[in-house]
Amino acid sequence: MARLRNDRHLSMSDLLTDISTGAVDTVIVAFTDMQGRLQGKRLHGRYFADHVVEHGTEGCNYLLAVDVDMNTVGGYAMSSWERGYGDMEFVLDDRTIRRLTHLPATAMVQCDLAWPSADEADRQPVLQSPRTILQLQLDRIAERGWTALAGTELEFIAFEDTYEDAWRSGYRDLTPVNAYNIDYSILGTTRVEGLLRAIRNHMYDAGLDVESAKGECNPGQHEIGFLYADALTTADNHVVYKNAAKEIAAQQGRSITFMAKYNQREGSSCHIHLSLRDEDGSLLFWEGAGSSGARTELYDHFIAGVLATMAEFTLLYAPNVNSYKRFADGSFAPTTIAWGEDNRTCAVRLVGHGHGARMENRVPGADVNPYLALAAMIAGGLHGIDEALPLPDPLAGNAYTSGLAKVPGTLLAARDLFAASEVARKAFGDEVVDHYANMADVELAAYDATVTDWELRRGFERM
Structure with missing residues (x-):
């Protein structure tokens, strides 16, 4: 189990308990894009607990290859029409689970990004992800x-x-x-x-x-x-x-x-x-x-x-x-x-x-x-x-x-x-x-x- 950053963060067990009691019904799964913005999905709490915790979730790799207006643009080796705009895996970081009290019954988990792989041991990070760039340093x-x-x-x-x-x-x-x-x-x-x-x-x-x-x-x-x-x-x-x-x-x-x-x-x-x-x-x-x-x-x-x-x-x-x-x-x-x-x-x-x-x-x-x-x-x-x-x-x-x-x-x-x-x-x-x-x-x-x-x-x- 990931070590909590402080006592106001939630463990995954805490979050799942909150979902089961109805204290949390929405989980935001988010990563940081090139422009420093949070991007991701709002998941129903029950779906998050039953499926995402074990099997994960994905998002299009164009999210690291667009401009501020979310237009697809050329010149990116990792993402293009020629490559088919495939997916990236959202890798949940349990240390980042937090309640967002300005939103009703909502929690957030921040993520790293990885290339999809059938074998988790072979999963490779998306090197262009800002969080990965910092982590490598x-x-x-x-x-x-x-x-x-x-x-x-x-x-x-x-x-x-x-x-x-x-x-x-x-x-x-x-x-x-x-x-x-x-x-x-x-x-x-x-x-x-x-x-x-x-x-x-x-x-x-x-x-x-x-x-x-x-x-x-x-x-x-x-x-x-x-x-x-x-x-x-x-x-x-x-x-x-x-x-x-x-x-x-x-x-x-x-x-x-x-x-x-x-x-x-x-x-x-x-x-x-x-x-x-x-x-x-x-x-x-x-x-x-x-x-x-x-x-x-x-x-x-x-x-x-x-x-x-x-x-x-x-x-x-x-x-x-x-x-x-x-x-x-x-x-x-x-x-x-x-x-x-x-x-x-x-x-x-x-x-x-x-x-x-x-x-x-x-x-x-x-x-x-x-x-x-x-x-x-x-x-x-x-x-x-x-x-x-x-x-x-x-x-x-x-x-x-x-x-x-x-x-x-x-x-x-x-x-x-x-x-x-x-x-x-x-x-x-x-x-x-x-x-x-x-x-x-x-x-x-x-x-x-x-x-x-x-x-x-x-x-x-x-x-």
């Missing part, structure tokens, strides 16, 4: 007797408009839940506490360890924080929270966006904190007692590797055209590949000491796929350790005006660097690199074919 550090701890800080903008009204308006002229900058404002967050409280409490019920909620700079912008955990748990919780927050907002007649850059003001970030521990929980990034101690050589090499691969791995931190519009000087979104001690102008910020010593990657936006970003950070860090890369001097002052190398400024630039990266191909494999390079190609082709509002305003009459 975690396996690499586990071989060294290490584990990764991580936390994601995910911002969003909430609106008084329903999703249906937002769609009909073309997502223009929406009313944010706050009319002005409410960064750290208690008054400002009280105005929308009905939404924030519902999200916090339902997520606690779902097994997430909630820390806090705070206002942010852009009107209607907020952040709800959760306690760090092992990297896989953090990624699993991240996608559950992101999906549930939208559902809870919709139940209140509101809407939430996790776009990296919704408008001309501050974008929404997803700062990712990461540290390594030994298998017995002892520190790997720090030696000595607390603030009187110092970073370890291993920590320095890890940070050096993250910096050295930052440009080549940016595609996994910033996966959409819109992601790059967040990178603006003086915006608290990084543009410079540099590190600093508690310096929020840098791409990598080192914070804490002792057990709190960790790196913060400030490049990802709220649209990031957490599995891919964490996998990239670990792969980059291991590259730095294996190559004993030296850590450059920390940047003191304003990274925006430092003249150092920049984060790629467009999806095309990031795509080309990722596709050509020998480090990426060694860490992730050709199948993964080619798959996600094609994802970028699909998005770029769609964007290039779109006539934007900007073009209409400038060109309709005056050109």
Whole structure:
């Protein structure tokens, strides 16, 4: 029996008992797709208990080969018309079973993906699955007797408009839940506490360890924080929270966006904190007692590797055209590949000491796929350790005006660097690199074919 992540998660036995008593009548079986979205099925509880627990369930492999609009697109080796769009198996992960208390009598199980096989022992993972990509990097550090701890800080903008009204308006002229900058404002967050409280409490019920909620700079912008955990748990919780927050907002007649850059003001970030521990929980990034101690050589090499691969791995931190519009000087979104001690102008910020010593990657936006970003950070860090890369001097002052190398400024630039990266191909494999390079190609082709509002305003009459 899988070990429960905490006492708010359910064992499979607990879930089956709840189904038998009628406490649960619906089980969501879900995996995370390339875009970081939960995809899957709602199963009747009795069917889940009688058939799926023992025999499993499947879904079309096109779910890892479509664009945001769910269009089938070309260029993917694993899924195409020529290959017949077959199935993938949903492999239940018993550690992830949780109640979703914002939905009646509903539980969720998150899944890995595998290629169908008559013999379970021969079942092969779908390498392009984001959860598998992260798990394989975690396996690499586990071989060294290490584990990764991580936390994601995910911002969003909430609106008084329903999703249906937002769609009909073309997502223009929406009313944010706050009319002005409410960064750290208690008054400002009280105005929308009905939404924030519902999200916090339902997520606690779902097994997430909630820390806090705070206002942010852009009107209607907020952040709800959760306690760090092992990297896989953090990624699993991240996608559950992101999906549930939208559902809870919709139940209140509101809407939430996790776009990296919704408008001309501050974008929404997803700062990712990461540290390594030994298998017995002892520190790997720090030696000595607390603030009187110092970073370890291993920590320095890890940070050096993250910096050295930052440009080549940016595609996994910033996966959409819109992601790059967040990178603006003086915006608290990084543009410079540099590190600093508690310096929020840098791409990598080192914070804490002792057990709190960790790196913060400030490049990802709220649209990031957490599995891919964490996998990239670990792969980059291991590259730095294996190559004993030296850590450059920390940047003191304003990274925006430092003249150092920049984060790629467009999806095309990031795509080309990722596709050509020998480090990426060694860490992730050709199948993964080619798959996600094609994802970028699909998005770029769609964007290039779109006539934007900007073009209409400038060109309709005056050109």
